[in-house]
Amino acid sequence: MPANTMNEDLKRERQRCSFDPKELTYLLDGGEEKTEERRQREKFFLDDPELSETAPSDYLSHKEKYEHAVKKACIVFKKVQQLQAQGKAGMQNFREVLGGQLGSAILRDGNPLGLHYVMFIPTIMGQGTIEQQAEWISKAWNLEIIGTYAQTELGHGTFIRGLETTATYDPATEEFVLNSPTLTSYKWWPGGLGHTANYAVVVAQLYSQGICHGIHPFIVQLRDEETHLPMPGFENVRIPWNYMLMKNGKVLKDGSYVKSPSSKLTYGTMIFVRVVIVQDAANYLRKAVTIATRYSAVRHQSHIKESAPEPQILDFVTQQHKLFPQLATYFALHYSGAWLWDMYNNVTSELESGELDRLPELHALACCLKAVSAADAAQGIETCRLACGGHGYMSCSSLPITYGLVTAMVTYEGENTVLLLQTARYLMKAWQNCLDGQPLTPSVQYLNSVRRSFGGVYHKSVPWIIASMQRIAAGKIETAHRHMNDKIKRGVNSEDAWNETSIELVAASEAHCKAFIVETYYNSVQQIVPSVSQQLGKALTELCELYAVNTLLKNIGDLLRYSNVTTGDLENLQRWLEELLAAIRPNAVGIVDGFDINDAIIASPLGAYDGNVYERLFAEVSKSPLNAKPVNESFHKYLKPLLKSKM
Ligand SMILES: CCCCCCCCCC/C=C\CCCCCC(=O)SCCNC(=O)CCNC(=O)[C@H](O)C(C)(C)COP(=O)(O)OP(=O)(O)OC[C@H]1O[C@@H](n2cnc3c(N)ncnc32)[C@H](O)[C@@H]1OP(=O)(O)O
């Protein structure tokens, strides 16, 4: 196939799409101008010869990959500075370039500066006093220093109150003495800690006047700014008094401790990253479903009718059932992430004025949304990989590496089970408030309405599905609450009762989150539809309905247990699902085209815009050094002597 010709199947797919994909692109970017700005930004980085992948880094050693990544991260930084000089490098640029899809395309092997931007700077902004921000932020933004966020230790990651590193205040010298006294207290996992960062925010147990005040953040210099040699000593390291970030908890120079308005304000950076993860998980999922959808439009295999030619695998309804719910899930997580980002910004500004009321609800939502978005995106990406058969297994397909990036999200920034239990903690209190007639916060208001009615009869609408999912969530919350209290009434202490009920607590938390996502997705689409063309509005509505129907059908057991749904209603839901798959089929390629993901970011021979899959696959494998010579030297070294010895 000559270069730059369009695969005929994709040509036909693009002709049959009922709406203009550019309209969807503009919608997702926030307008045509924003699209143009994003495209220019992508071009500015992706067209830079120093950043384009000459040879796939798959064939570099671990050390070479690190050095390659540092080199590129520095080039990226300098280019961001150029954007800044042109007044173009807003926070969104940084998000796009240093993290997100553009970032992960340019820095395929990770971004050694990622933690510097994602956690070191945000922690100083969130936990430092005005003076400390003035001292550190500009140095950090200008990369005069490189930081990381050192909280996790060899022995503790989840249970941060159990961290062993200590920071003991010495009033005589007005310094803190930091110490990691045990093997298990060594800081472990912080990105960039090994060779890149020369500073870290170190989270340690604060001791002053012989009293432990719990964990607090401290700035510690790790390496000499000139030589990059590790600073002397790694036990009893002394740092100046003003290296403790004191926006919340403070230690006065005489050693007296001033409590934070809430000990949980120290945990603020973790909320920020969880909020960011929701959107990032969605974006990685849409990259994977773009690859799998385009590939499925090009790949022909088997028969639907013996008399007809091999069909596009996208015409198998089972293939549609693998991929189209992933399309819908992208939008569901995208709109939930946008909603959560708004709430995060509002609550953060309230915290600035000492208003802490909405922090618990933000924490509960950030926990379950991070957990569900990371888990669902990881599962969705794996489904996309499996839907591409053997070629999906190849690392050059980009699907395995994308899965690896997202499945890490299930663990970092709070392991999923642990975070779902955090949300469950909030839900148990909410249910008790509901029983006691106390006011409920917005995200759990539905508990009141569900208690008052046992649900209406089935009707083919998303609001009915939302009500059903809220009924399931309320039912699971009530069941967990009741079972836990029954245990306590039987004499089990509250901690053991919590642990013994934790399976149901996690399930209740997931159900609550799914109900929240469907409702937020539906409300977002309802707001959008009047402002877009009738065709795009119809396509967006179909995707929202698909997400709702498919999510409910994956919970038939709970639906039967907690609502008055009949088997006839279930048959109707199944028919509705199949109708939606058929309705979405002609628009599937148009929808992923609407994501407008640059081929260099797709970085997959299966998902390129032109659809020339086989030519691109062949070109990709030709890059392997292993294919440089017809006979590899291992034949002469090892195989031939072996074969000879047999003769
Ligand atoms: C600007 C440029 C941007 C560039 C963008 C780039 C994009 C890249 C995107 C990001 C990608 C990658 C980088 C990230 C890498 C990962 C980094 C890390 O992993 S850092 C380490 C993260 N570690 C954790 O998250 C630890 C998880 N554990 C915990 O959070 C806590 O231990 C716990 C909450 C599980 C338990 O803490 P504990 O103190 O025991 O709390 P309790 O359970 O007893 O609850 C007490 C009380 O506190 C409330 N609480 C707990 N946490 C919070 C919080 N974070 N905020 C507010 N409130 C909190 C909890 O609800 C309880 O309240 P009650 O009223 O008592 O019920």
Ligand SMILES: Cc1cc2nc3c(=O)[nH]c(=O)nc-3n(C[C@H](O)[C@H](O)[C@H](O)COP(=O)(O)OP(=O)(O)OC[C@H]3O[C@@H](n4cnc5c(N)ncnc54)[C@H](O)[C@@H]3O)c2cc1C
């Ligand atoms: C790619 C990556 C990057 C990271 N970057 C950083 C970084 O830059 N800085 C940093 O400080 N950390 C970082 N981390 C560490 C990360 O934050 C921790 O690994 C994470 O918080 C999980 O903690 P853990 O490893 O102690 O797991 P554990 O908590 O030991 O989890 C093991 C199992 O124990 C279960 N478990 C633990 N507690 C409970 C509980 N209370 N109830 C029920 N089950 C429980 C978990 O559910 C899980 O199944 C990173 C990790 C990864 C994978």
